[in-house]
Amino acid sequence: xxxxxxxxxxxxxVCIVTDCLHKTAPTVDYETEYKMLRTSxxxxxxxDKQNVKYVTKDTYEAWSIRGKxxxxxxILTREAPMGEVGIIKSKDKFxxxxxxxxxxxxxxxxxxxFLYYSxxxxxxxxxxxxxxxxxxxxxxxxxxxxxxxxxxxxxIEIQKRLVKILRSIDEKVEVNSQIISSLxxxxxxxxxxxxxxxxxxxxxxxxxxxxxxxxxEFCEIPAGWKIKHLNEVxxxxxxxxxxxxxxxxxxxxxxxxxxxxxxxxYSDIYTTEDYExxxxxxxxxxxxxxxxxxxxxxxxxxxSLLNQRVVKIxxxxxxxxxxxxxxxxxxxxxxxxxxxxxxxxxxxxxxDGIKILYPDQQLLDRISEMFDPILEELKTIALExxxxxxxRDILLPKILSGKIELPIESEEEVxxxx
Numbered sequence: 483x484x485x486x487x488x489x490x491x492x493x494x495x496v497c498i499v500t501d502c503l504h505k506t507a508p509t510v511d512y513e514t515e516y517k518m519l520r521t522s523x524x525x526x527x528x529x530d531k532q533n534v535k536y537v538t539k540d541t542y543e544a545w546s547i548r549g550k551x552x553x554x555x556x557i558l559t560r561e562a563p564m565g566e567v568g569i570i571k572s573k574d575k576f577x578x579x580x581x582x583x584x585x586x587x588x589x590x591x592x593x594x595x596f597l598y599y600s601x602x603x604x605x606x607x608x609x610x611x612x613x614x615x616x617x618x619x620x621x622x623x624x625x626x627x628x629x630x631x632x633x634x635x636x637x638i639e640i641q642k643r644l645v646k647i648l649r650s651i652d653e654k655v656e657v658n659s660q661i662i663s664s665l666x667x668x669x670x671x672x673x674x675x676x677x678x679x680x681x682x683x684x685x686x687x688x689x690x691x692x693x694x695x696x697x698x699e700f701c702e703i704p705a706g707w708k709i710k711h712l713n714e715v716x717x718x719x720x721x722x723x724x725x726x727x728x729x730x731x732x733x734x735x736x737x738x739x740x741x742x743x744x745x746x747x748y749s750d751i752y753t754t755e756d757y758e759x760x761x762x763x764x765x766x767x768x769x770x771x772x773x774x775x776x777x778x779x780x781x782x783x784x785x786s787l788l789n790q791r792v793v794k795i796x797x798x799x800x801x802x803x804x805x806x807x808x809x810x811x812x813x814x815x816x817x818x819x820x821x822x823x824x825x826x827x828x829x830x831x832x833x834d835g836i837k838i839l840y841p842d843q844q845l846l847d848r849i850s851e852m853f854d855p856i857l858e859e860l861k862t863i864a865l866e867x868x869x870x871x872x873x874r875d876i877l878l879p880k881i882l883s884g885k886i887e888l889p890i891e892s893e894e895e896v897x898x899x900x
Contacts, residue, residue, distance in 0.1 A: 485884020488636045494629035496592040497556070497585045500549045501625060502578035507545045509535040516542035519551075520579040521559045521566065526746055526871075527602055529557065529568040533745075533775075535579075542577055549584060551576045554594035556585040558601065561622035565610040569598040581622070592633075596641040599648055600633055603879045634882070644881050651874040658867045662782075665856055672852065673807040680704055682845050683852075699837075706842040713834055716797035716805065719760050720830065721788040728755045737786040739763055741771035744792065747783035747864060748871075761788045765861045768795040768802050768809075772828040776813045778806050780857070782864030793833060800846070801853040808838040 493499065507518055517534040524530075537545070551557075551570055559566040560581045570576065578584060585601075587594040600606055609631045613623050636644075676682040680695075680703070694705040703709075712718065724738055735754035743749040763769065763786045770778050772791045780802060788794050797805055813828075813836075820826040841849070880886040 483636055483640060485634070485636075485887060488634045488884070490632050491591070491635045492629060493585075493631045493633060495588075496633060496635060497587045497597060499625055499629060500584040500586070502580055502582045502584075503545055503548070504580060506580060507535075507537055507541050507577075509537055509541075512536065514538065516575050516577070518545070518579045519557065519568075519576050519582065521562050521581050522742075524557055524559050524566040524568040524582070525742075526748065527567055527598075529570070530745065531572070531574060533777075534576075537577075542575060545577045549586070551578065551584060552586075554587070556587065556594060556598050556601065558583045558585055558623070558628075564613065564621055564623055565601075565607055567598060567601045569594060583623070583625070583628070592635055593638065593641045593645055595645040595649060596635075597633075599645065599878055600882055603882050605879075605883060606631060606633060634884075647881065648874060648878060651870050651877075655867050655870050655874075658863045658870075662860055662863055665860055669803050669853060669856055670807060673804065676845070676849075677804075677808070677839055677841070682841070683848055700839065703839065704842075708840040709837050710840045711834070712795070712809070712836040712838060715799050715838070715840060716795050718833060719788060719794040719796070721790045721792040721794075722757065722761050723790040724753050724755050724757075724787065728753050730754070737784065738789050739769070739781075739783075739786045739792060740789045741773055741792055744769050744771055744779045744781075745777070747781060748868070749783075749786060753787060757787055762786075763788050763794060765864070766802055766857055768805055769793070770795065770809075770813065770828065774826065776817045776826075776828050778809050778813060780806055780860070782861055784865075784868060793828075800840075801850050801857070803853040803857050804849055805838075809836065812836045812838070 509518065514536045516537045516539055517531070518537055519529065519534065522530075523534060553570055553573065555570045557568040557570070557578070560583055562581055585597065587597045601610075610623060610628075613621055613627060635641075682704075695702040696705050698707075698709050700709060721739075728735075729738065730752050731750055733752050735752045736757075737743075737749040738751050738753045739749055740751070743751075763781050763783075765782055765784075767781045768778060769781050769788075770776060770793050772793055795805060795809075796802075800808075816828060816832050816836075817826060877886070
């Protein structure tokens, strides 16, 4: 069946739409198995399972009264931002925070994955974005209008073949992401052993235990190690206030990295504005957002530009993976020290006051020998993921709009190798 023959249905025909509760769930400051998804957890087709808020079982049950999230349920953000899509692919006990919708596919009509991919196409995103400027202070998706939106729905067998192509790319990206996560966990384990438990690597035949310890303003540290201000060992650059009138989504110029883009190593907003070299972000640079939750991140995306309220930390002395872990504790202490304000801000004064542990030169050389190859591997895998995502983003609208049609002879099976 060719694209021109695909039936055009409505969202109401193909799924059950369930709204969230319009009130904030009480959270707890410890981990539980019950996790609240917020709009910030849904980005670029993915669900961020790490930066969630936790609740008690009673809260989970109360906020799931309209229906529990299940495997293959599709999530759609109603606002802030509007139109982000994710799909549940785990057995985590999630529930919806505010401004989100649950879409449960009618599987006799549409595959959950086909619904998920279709919602990301320009055809449906255009319909969703038409809700902007509808009179509300904040643009949002109105459920009655959502249910009337049109969607092309081929027979299930064709859906399976199309989903297989797109899913194969996403699965490769996921495998790569797991490798990245494992490498980061390995590095953190080494960091904790060497620089928190003070059991650095020794030459063959030497014990990693013991050694002379001396007092410092932090704690007892090995003799020969120092405490230094961050600005003594790294170059600190604060982002530029780029002009919004020069922003574009046509990939003209360079990507502009705002706080929201940091965890994803990606931005769909570009700028053609002139810039100084110091505002360039390269793979391996350490970035920290200066508003909200302060989180350091090793940039693994393509060359980009540093926007205001993002700070770049670059060192020729210390490996950036070491800096990343060394800054976790002081950054978190600054964040905790600012509780009580509506929106917390990281200031230049805060950053100038940060001190970190500075090992002796022999250990610095060992750190570089261990950490630098890991960082290069992280960058290589991340670049492959970036290219795969670009391929998927190119294929997705073309496949689901009929611009690329599967040849008739391949309709029984599609073999995909990435």
